Amino acid sequence: MDLFWRGSGFLQGQYSYFSYEPEHETGSTVVNSPWPPVTVIQYIPDQNYPRYTRTQHSRTLSTAAAWQAWLQTIPIARDPDTQLRPSVSIILFPRHNHGITPTLPVRDVSTLKYLPISLTIFQRVVETFNIHQALQILINRGKSTIWRFHPCPSKNQYTYLLRTDNTLENDLALSVYYDANDKALRAVFFGCTEQDVRWIQGRLQVGTGKTALAPLTMISALLELERGHRVSDVDKYDRLMTELVENFPENLNSGARTSQNRYNEDDPEGLFGVSRAVTYMKGRLERWKAEIGRLQNDASEVEFLPFMDDPVDGANPKVPLIHYKGYLAHLMDDYEDRIRKCSSILDTASQAFQMEIAASARKQANKMKTLAIMTMVFLPATFLSTLFALSMFQWRPDPPAKRPDPGSDAGEVPPEEGQDESVVSPWFYRLYIPLSVGITLMILASYWWAPITRWCRGLWRHRKATRSTDIEMR
Template structure:
């Protein structure tokens, strides 16, 4: 049950793999059906210098560091299930699965695990595990390993302390690696959303357009959509981890009843520790999901407040414009009658000064002021009466809930005259 990383080799080409197969290393693993050990292959991730969260190839994991012939040979020699190819190509959603099968040569009971992280962000992984129940042996291959992931896996296996016999050991390591990757992305999205909320909180309708404060290649709604999508993916991964904790409860009855009591108790104790760690990881995910929900609700609130500020500013501007238009209309009503009278009296229909007179100012000038003033007062008075009489007047005993107290009832405003139902029913009889 010891972990010996020194037996592993770095194989970089198909020739190296052929030499390794020829040496009989895999035959030793295949023929040893009694010992308990972990045999794991760490497949290097395809190098893409341009890979980032903004520029990520979701199918990068399918670029294997060896040929499909070598992959088929590895699957045969290490008794790995071929369903992993389907999980690699279908990585839009994370998944953890387990299946009870008979694997190996000779065929013996085994548990096949397939672990796949979401390929929507860089650093996605895939793992195929075959755990032989009788011997406690684990054969596995991990796809998409960068140097950091390789150090993480080998370091955790080196500190396993006798837990290599448990089938969920590698699943737990996979969950730890994903936890670190996910939480880094969540932190970046929370910082971006907090900056966006802060920008919304300090936004004033009198300032420049909000779009100018956001990056040129990013819409203001993109951070919210990104965080919402991240929350959904975390909930999916949380449900997969919950499924593994439920699977941990069924392992003692299906795997170790044939073992001695000491071995069974030791393995069950390891399984309990792994299950508790998975449950703690689930709690950590729930906390991150709540943080995302809280900041998303804060974004919605900040957006609503910004819209409210804008609407209030528009209402105040409209009120100011209405007051100005009212002043303009009042000035028009004051000067328009005088202008009309001046235009009328300037026509040739009237002869205010005799032709042989030397007067420059007509003695009837007062008529203009009297008529202009009278028309102005008449116009302003009619406008005032018309504007105020259009308001609905209420009685002193107004009951808005019952709808009574209006000077003009709703039935009086109706265009159609209706007849009581009782009278119409009597006529029909």
């Protein structure tokens, strides 16, 4: 645990956890690079640019020389007596392009460890942006976590580390360093998509210049991105479960399958896979909600509410943002709604499971019904044939008529040796056939009699109820 509290700057062994890209010379291009350009932002408000503008304050870096030149322009911490203008510096590391690098699994749980810069550049970034050592541990563990560090109460310096769950799509990590004395904000995002980069830039353009200088702006950016991703995931599972339930009879009877689902023999309708994913999603949402609640309890108004004086608008030095406790409480309410929606999806899945079990039972019942009818048809005849074959019964046919000897007037000639004397016994037609047919018909009649009786009783009750209603209406 002491590693968590040593402050900014990685140990040498922690750098080996990340994977780096080789350095590229100025002007060189990389063929089939798995990385989009890295977007960096540096914003120092003044009279000419009181607000953040994308064209003026953001750029993309792709070479080692460009990185070295940009890092040298970032104001570093100085003596407390030195007056520095408020500044914001942000790095938006993109997500690794899995499609171009086939050796990288599509759902690598450590995607955020792949960096589009070299080891030398990353060491400069860690030192310049005061990245805490615990960031490497958060990225390695991959669990939803929000950590807040205030190592020295006498110095108004704060560090925030946020990391979303790595088993969910579009996971993110964020390091925010805020120095109220130097009026400096340093933020590094890990795992941004192109849509995330555009969204963060658009968020900085909203409000006064002071909003970009507030640590809550960076923290809320990651919180809002994560909320958007999880809302999209929950809605996707909701639509999928609705489709499964609505098309359930057709899928079960015709064997139709939608391309969105992964079916197998053990889970023919895909219900188990969807319910398992929703259950896991619900647990991740509950954990993230708990982390937001801890941030709400631990953070103080000294960090979020009394922002620095606006260097441009001196007449209005205090321009507060939304109250952080109210914002975080509203955010937790949104997650609670998604958690309840996950519970509703699981209830629907449970009902769908019952439907599938009932449908399978009906199929088995129909098969057993067919087997029972075939048994009732053949069993009486089989029983009688076995019974009559016992030795207690002597079934002898009438002796065959003897042919007269053409050379003799009075006698009959016995049958020739080897002549077949077997014939069908008359008892087969007199006793076996009538008994077999009669018993079979009697069993079938008794089988159908109960349903017919129930139907007749139901029809009689319905007619009786109809007559009673007609009499009351009259």
